[in-house]
Amino acid sequence: xxxxxxxxxxxxxxxxxxxxxxxxxxxxxxxxxxxxxxxxxxxxxxxxxxxxxxxxxxxxxxxxxxxxxxxxxxxxxxxxxxxxxxxxxxxxxxxxxxxxxxxxxxxxxxxxxxxxxxxxxxxxxxxxxxxxxxxxxxxxxxxxxxxxxxxxxxxxxxxxxxxxxxxxxxxxxxxxxxxxxxxxxxxxxxxxxxxxxxxxxxxxxx
Amino acid sequence: xxxxxxxxxxxxxxxxxxxxxxxxxxxxxxxxxxxxxxxxxxxxxxxxxxxxxxxxxxxxxxxxx
Numbered sequence: 001x002x003x004x005x006x007x008x009x010x011x012x013x014x015x016x017x018x019x020x021x022x023x024x025x026x027x028x029x030x031x032x033x034x035x036x037x038x039x040x041x042x043x044x045x046x047x048x049x050x051x052x053x054x055x056x057x058x059x060x061x062x063x064x065x066x067x068x069x070x071x072x073x074x075x076x077x078x079x080x081x082x083x084x085x086x087x088x089x090x091x092x093x094x095x096x097x098x099x100x101x102x103x104x105x106x107x108x109x110x111x112x113x114x115x116x117x118x119x120x121x122x123x124x125x126x127x128x129x130x131x132x133x134x135x136x137x138x139x140x141x142x143x144x145x146x147x148x149x150x151x152x153x154x155x156x157x158x159x160x161x162x163x164x165x166x167x168x169x170x171x172x173x174x175x176x177x178x179x180x181x182x183x184x185x186x187x188x189x190x191x192x193x194x195x196x197x198x199x200x201x202x203x204x205x206x
Numbered sequence: 207x208x209x210x211x212x213x214x215x216x217x218x219x220x221x222x223x224x225x226x227x228x229x230x231x232x233x234x235x236x237x238x239x240x241x242x243x244x245x246x247x248x249x250x251x252x253x254x255x256x257x258x259x260x261x262x263x264x265x266x267x268x269x270x271x
Contacts, residue, residue: 036271125236125267132238132265136245151270164265165240178270189270 004093011048019205020048026204027051029115031103031131033058033079035184036147037121038069038086039193040200045087047201051095052087054080055111057102067186103127108134112142117203119196120146123178136168145199149173150192152182159188161195171195209261219258224251227264236267 011020026049030037033056041052060074060082074082080098087096103111103122112118112135122128128146135142149172150159158173172192178184207214210226218226223246227234239246240263246254256262 032271034271121271123269123271125269128267128271129236129238132267133245133248136238136240137247146267147271148265148267149270151268164263165238165245166243168238168240168265170265172268174266175268176270177268184270 002092007091007093008048022204023048023201024050026117027053027115028117028119028200029053029055029112030119030121031055031112032121032123032127033068033083034064034121034123035067035186035189036150036193036196037119038079038083039190040119040121040197041083041087042069042090043194043197044200045090045094047197048091049094049200049204051097053097053099053115054083055099055101055103056080057100067184067189103131105130105134109138112139115139115142117200118142118144119200120144121193121196125177132168136165140167143167143169143203145169145171145196145203147171147192147196149176150188151176151178151184153185153188156188156191159191159195161199169199171199207258208256211262211264218256218262219260221256222252223254223256226256227251232264232266238265238267239263 028049030041056079058079060070060077062075064070070082078100080100084096120131135144148170161171164170208218242261
């Protein structure tokens with residue numbers, strides 16, 4: 001068994017100890033564990049974020065494998081459980097809290113209350129809007145990092161991170177919708193997830 | 207002139223948020239809107255009237271994740 005000390009010593013030592021201390025004491029909530037959320041969670045786990053709260057209602061399906069971090073062995077499992085397993089294989093000392101629930105108008109405020117950093121990683125644009133509106137309206141302590149616009153295989157460089165409001169960042173090209181004829185592919189979804197994960201790290205370290 | 211998403215918009219003042227969204231082709235179920243630094247609650251879209259002095263940011267979500 002690899003020890004926590006070994007994993008910590010193995011981080012890129014060109015960063016100061018202070019950097020990893022800040023990351024380790026941080027807590028990030030991820031809502032939606034699809035192509036964005038599963039990749040964001042693993043990137044943050046590799047970066048040494050101390051606590052991750054993962055929220056999704058769904059189970060891993062074979063159609064998820066084209067862009068989500070899951071494997072064939074996860075098919076049929078709850079995404080919360082499958083992702084927790086994968087995170088443990090990267091770093092078993094990260095605290096992972098899971099909530100298996102669908103976000104609705106009724107539970108949205110309660111689910112995210114008190115969270116300092118929240119990644120919105122839903123698939124459905126109406127649920128994205130529901131979460132963002134509710135959090136910005138009722139949780140002024142939360143900084144929200146959302147993903148919007150990563151379908152297809154258009155120019156990667158159009159995917160950007162923008163501060164839209166005081167506590168609200170949007171990553172994506174804001175245009176590329178997923179619809180019949182224009183699906184989701186791993187590269188652009190992962191690029192967008194990378195933007196979200198890096199924005200989270202900037203919020204923690206800056 | 208009201209400023210919406212960084213641009214001065216001539217025909218927006220005097221309209222409700224909902225009227226402006228419909229005219230500009232937004233789907234009100236997919237947006238989040240900030241007006242002068244504060245989020246506009248969804249339930250107020252029919253009531254809030256845009257003024258000449260307003261600075262408004264409309265974020266419209268697309269699908270995929």
